[in-house]
Amino acid sequence: MKRYQILISLYLGFASLNAQAGDPFSTCPSKAFLVQDTTARLYGVNLVSGNAPELTSDMGTSSKVNGFGFSVHDQYLYGWGYEAGTLVRIGSDYQVEPLSITNSPGGNFFVGDVSVQENAYYFYKKGASTGLYRIPLDAASAEYLAVNQVIDGSSLNLTIFDLAFHPDTNMAYSVDRNGNLHQINVATGTSTSLGNVGQSGTFGAVYFDVEGTFYISRNSDGHIFRINVSDPSPSAELFAFGPNSGNNDGARCATAPLIDEDDTSIDFGDAPSSYGLTLADNGARHEFDASGLYLGSLVNGESTPKAVDDSDDGVQFVTGLEAGLDTLILVTSSTSGYLNAWFDWNQNNIFDENEQVITSKNLVSGENHILLEVPSSAQVGNTWARFRVTEDAVVTVNGGAANGEVEDYEVNISDPGMSTTSYPGGGSWVTLAYEDLWPEKGDYDFNDVVVNYRTTINKVGSNVIRYVIEGHLNAVGAGYHNGFAVRFKNLPSGYVNSNLIRHEIGGALQSSVALEPGRSEAILVVIPDTKTVYSSACAYFRTNGCESDSTISFKITLPLSTSIDASIAPSGLLDPFIFAVNGFAHGDYVNVNSARSWEVHLKNQEPTEAFDLSLLQKEDDDSDSALGRYFLTETGLPFGMEMGVNWSHPKEHVDLNSAYPLFRDFAETLGSANPTWFNSPQNSIVITNSN
Amino acid sequence: MKTFKCYTLVTLISLLMGCGGGGESESKSVEPVAVVKDPPPNNVVETTDDIIVDADFNLSTKFNLQLDVKLAGLDQRAYLNVCLTPQSGEKLDYNNCLLRSPLTASGINESLLISHSEMKLVAQIWFYDGSTVPIQYEWQYESNLDEQKFMIR
Numbered sequence: 001m002k003r004y005q006i007l008i009s010l011y012l013g014f015a016s017l018n019a020q021a022g023d024p025f026s027t028c029p030s031k032a033f034l035v036q037d038t039t040a041r042l043y044g045v046n047l048v049s050g051n052a053p054e055l056t057s058d059m060g061t062s063s064k065v066n067g068f069g070f071s072v073h074d075q076y077l078y079g080w081g082y083e084a085g086t087l088v089r090i091g092s093d094y095q096v097e098p099l100s101i102t103n104s105p106g107g108n109f110f111v112g113d114v115s116v117q118e119n120a121y122y123f124y125k126k127g128a129s130t131g132l133y134r135i136p137l138d139a140a141s142a143e144y145l146a147v148n149q150v151i152d153g154s155s156l157n158l159t160i161f162d163l164a165f166h167p168d169t170n171m172a173y174s175v176d177r178n179g180n181l182h183q184i185n186v187a188t189g190t191s192t193s194l195g196n197v198g199q200s201g202t203f204g205a206v207y208f209d210v211e212g213t214f215y216i217s218r219n220s221d222g223h224i225f226r227i228n229v230s231d232p233s234p235s236a237e238l239f240a241f242g243p244n245s246g247n248n249d250g251a252r253c254a255t256a257p258l259i260d261e262d263d264t265s266i267d268f269g270d271a272p273s274s275y276g277l278t279l280a281d282n283g284a285r286h287e288f289d290a291s292g293l294y295l296g297s298l299v300n301g302e303s304t305p306k307a308v309d310d311s312d313d314g315v316q317f318v319t320g321l322e323a324g325l326d327t328l329i330l331v332t333s334s335t336s337g338y339l340n341a342w343f344d345w346n347q348n349n350i351f352d353e354n355e356q357v358i359t360s361k362n363l364v365s366g367e368n369h370i371l372l373e374v375p376s377s378a379q380v381g382n383t384w385a386r387f388r389v390t391e392d393a394v395v396t397v398n399g400g401a402a403n404g405e406v407e408d409y410e411v412n413i414s415d416p417g418m419s420t421t422s423y424p425g426g427g428s429w430v431t432l433a434y435e436d437l438w439p440e441k442g443d444y445d446f447n448d449v450v451v452n453y454r455t456t457i458n459k460v461g462s463n464v465i466r467y468v469i470e471g472h473l474n475a476v477g478a479g480y481h482n483g484f485a486v487r488f489k490n491l492p493s494g495y496v497n498s499n500l501i502r503h504e505i506g507g508a509l510q511s512s513v514a515l516e517p518g519r520s521e522a523i524l525v526v527i528p529d530t531k532t533v534y535s536s537a538c539a540y541f542r543t544n545g546c547e548s549d550s551t552i553s554f555k556i557t558l559p560l561s562t563s564i565d566a567s568i569a570p571s572g573l574l575d576p577f578i579f580a581v582n583g584f585a586h587g588d589y590v591n592v593n594s595a596r597s598w599e600v601h602l603k604n605q606e607p608t609e610a611f612d613l614s615l616l617q618k619e620d621d622d623s624d625s626a627l628g629r630y631f632l633t634e635t636g637l638p639f640g641m642e643m644g645v646n647w648s649h650p651k652e653h654v655d656l657n658s659a660y661p662l663f664r665d666f667a668e669t670l671g672s673a674n675p676t677w678f679n680s681p682q683n684s685i686v687i688t689n690s691n
Numbered sequence: 692m693k694t695f696k697c698y699t700l701v702t703l704i705s706l707l708m709g710c711g712g713g714g715e716s717e718s719k720s721v722e723p724v725a726v727v728k729d730p731p732p733n734n735v736v737e738t739t740d741d742i743i744v745d746a747d748f749n750l751s752t753k754f755n756l757q758l759d760v761k762l763a764g765l766d767q768r769a770y771l772n773v774c775l776t777p778q779s780g781e782k783l784d785y786n787n788c789l790l791r792s793p794l795t796a797s798g799i800n801e802s803l804l805i806s807h808s809e810m811k812l813v814a815q816i817w818f819y820d821g822s823t824v825p826i827q828y829e830w831q832y833e834s835n836l837d838e839q840k841f842m843i844r
Contacts (some may be wrong), residue, residue, distance in 0.1 A: 096700070097795070137837055143723050144740065163809065183844075192814070292726060307745070316782070316783075316785050317785055318770070318785060318795070318815075318817050318825075319770035319773070319791075319819070320770065320791055320792075321733070322793070325768075326768075326819050328770070328817055330698070332782075361837075367823070369821075369823045371821070378768040417793055418793075419790065419791065419792030419793065420788075420790070420791045420792070421789065421790050422788065422790075423804045424753075424786045424789075424805070424806035424810070425774070425775050425787045425788060425789050426774075426785075426786050426787050426789070426791075427775075427784060427786045427787030427808075428775065428787060428806070428810050430753075430806050441740065444739035444740060450746055463731055486752045546830055571804070572753070573804070587782070602749060602751070603749040603750060604747065604749045609763065618817055622746075627746075629746055629747070632744075632746060634745045635740075635742070635743045635744065636743060636744030636745055637739065637740070637742065637744055638744075641751075642750075642751045642753070643749050643752075644751075644752045644806035644807030644808070645752060645807065655738045655739050656739045657737075657738055657739045657741075657742065658738070663739070663742075666742065666750075667742050667744045667748075667750060668742060668743060671748065671750070671752060675807065675808050675809075676752070676808070676809050679809075
């Protein structure tokens with residue numbers, strides 16, 4: 001094919017070859033182009049990851065192409081072709097097409113680019129007999145393809161190997177072998193040194209993105225650095241690991257973003273931004289191969305990092321992370337590779353250099369058991385860990401990688417000897433559903449307030465040191481303003497380290513104090529008002545339409561300043577309840593200004609010290625404190641229920657027994673019949689919860 | 692409203708028993724199981740409000756599981772995970788455990804709360820000696836037992 005093309009060129013000459021030029025590129029691509037080798041090969045470079053698959057090994061030339069640039073004006077690549085000793089144009093067929101230039105200075109050039117602001121190609125070689133040249137590329141111009149010297153190469157004397165034009169100015173930039181960043185005014189042929197960027201070598205391929213960020217690729221190791229050229233002290237930040245080569249030149253459409261919005265080829269981490277997350281952070285990211293190297297059973301990608309990466313499944317913390325002791329982790333790899341990992345032991349929200357705990361560890365395909373030492377200085381509490389698997393041994397905590405996967409994990413560092421008990425399980429939920437017309441019967445759709453819920457208790461020895469309450473508000477089918485709270489029966493509020501309570505709603509840290517003041521027992525207000533934490537186009541929340549509205553997560557961590565023996569400490573479900581919110585009407589029996597004294601607990605759970613006992617036995621309530629009976633009707637029906645799973649609640653005004661026909665027998669047989677009635681809904685009349 | 696409640700109950704009892712008697716309205720002696728087993732022909736339960744529940748039954752399905760773990764001669768560090776049994780073909784999820792605890796020679800005797808009777812558990816004991824396979828035990832609900840136990844020896 002190549003020989004055939006050469007024969008054609010000999011016969012037709014360059015001018016007629018121009019007429020047969022390949023089509024231009026159809027878009028301004030986000031990927032960069034890299035031409036390498038003495039017989040030119042073309043690669044597409046993803047600067048995000050450094051991955052550079054070969055586009056073609058046959059560009060229709062027997063020699064090098066250098067001084068590579070992408071024209072945003074006609075969407076062709078241009079460069080200097082060594083075989084023909086002239087400017088060449090390359091279209092979407094990747095074939096070199098020599099152009100017939102006039103006033104050629106002779107010889108070959110390896111530094112060049114197409115301006116963004118003007119339709120012209122600039123090329124450069126230092127030395128008195130050469131210099132900086134300009135070639136107009138506008139075919140309508142009288143000077144089309146006529147070479148004009150801007151300045152001689154002794155006046156503009158730079159040891160550079162490529163240059164690239166800024167997308168917004170007509171300034172070109174390059175970094176010389178000593179690491180000095182140069183800004184070149186191509187109109188005057190003068191340059192300004194902007195400072196040393198801290199990296200040296202032959203930077204044979206340089207690029208800009210649409211944001212004006214400058215990228216330089218070092219021939220010797222393929223490392224791609226990024227530079228903010230407007231920084232008064234510009235520095236080169238390692239950005240990705242790209243391909244190395246003795247001969248390297250790059251081109252890129254400088255008006256393209258670095259990553260397209262629909263690009264799902266990159267796997268990002270999901271730790272908080274301070275650890276390095278997004279492209280702007282230069283966060284950890286990998287161009288993955290779903291049939292190649294990754295952790296766990298799957299890998300997927302996104303153009304911007306997800307809040308929670310659902311493909312992080314490759315690292316299992318088999319044992320607890322106890323300060324000062326070894327811990328065992330199980331890492332599953334799809335194939336052989338290298339593992340590097342970091343833990344933020346000191347919880348300063350970054351991975352410090354001395355916090356790399358696994359370095360270039362060989363992984364085999366399948367399970368890998370790894371014993372780690374948790375430093376005795378590790379701070380107790382929640383923190384983050386990052387695991388990166390790559391084909392190359394070396395990877396930094398941030399930046400792009402051309403293969404593999406990154407997985408971030410929130411982990412808990414505990415005191416030595418700590419145990420964790422979860423109800424109903426560390427990754428499972430029960431559901432709490434309430435009717436809020438008490439003391440009057442409601443409509444029994446049990447969706448006035450619906451939360452899924454779990455509790456976690458940490459103990460050291462027999463002493464409880466911490467509780468965690470978490471879940472989601474799944475539905476609000478109420479007109480009244482109800483809060484959701486948890487009472488810790490027999491736990492004095494003074495035992496709680498209130499300064500260290502961490503309270504999140506919808507992922508946002510709450511500034512209000514969750515521990516209800518003035519109570520002798522600890523009472524945590526988990527959601528102060530369920531009516532105000534959601535926004536929905538519907539009258540209610542996920543009961544009568546708008547079912548796709550996101551549920552509202554909540555989490556409270558409750559450390560104790562005085563531990564309590566597990567034999568007397570509250571445990572298990574604890575005592576979750578709803579209460580009326582002060583300042584809002586809540587039926588005939590509730591004073592607006594002291595509405596908090598109204599509560600509804602699960603059946604036969606006694607109310608808290610905040611409750612107005614005079615409300616008992618009003619209307620349909622048949623409580624009898626002497627018999628330990630609370631919040632039930634005369635026929636034993638409850639106002640609050642616990643379901644043993646993440647339950648799909650009835651739609652608005654759908655009766656519980658219609659939605660769950662097995663409920664009746666369960667209820668009337670003391671639970672002996674249909675003990676998992678909650679797993680058998682009439683699907684068309686319930687809201688499915690899958691969080 | 693109390694008056695209304697009385698009327699309602701009188702009506703209900705009339706339906707169930709075929710006789711009246713307002714004086715019974717405050718009684719707690721309704722026997723729901725008996726009603727279920729031998730309902731009058733006209734006892735039609737259409738809504739939740741028609742259901743009668745024993746006053747002392749709180750409608751929860753949770754129960755206690757007594758976990759008793761003690762390994763004879765245990766003289767090295769060990770760690771216990773009691774987790775939900777994974778679906779067929781899936782791996783154990785250490786993020787979905789009921790108990791994670793260091794295990795010492797004195798063992799573990801603890802009451803775990805189980806949310807419903809279809810839950811199945813796996814207990815794994817790992818050692819820090821380089822071994823790559825844990826000791827593993829399984830538990831599931833046994834309906835013939837008054838008290839559920841998970842004993843590991």
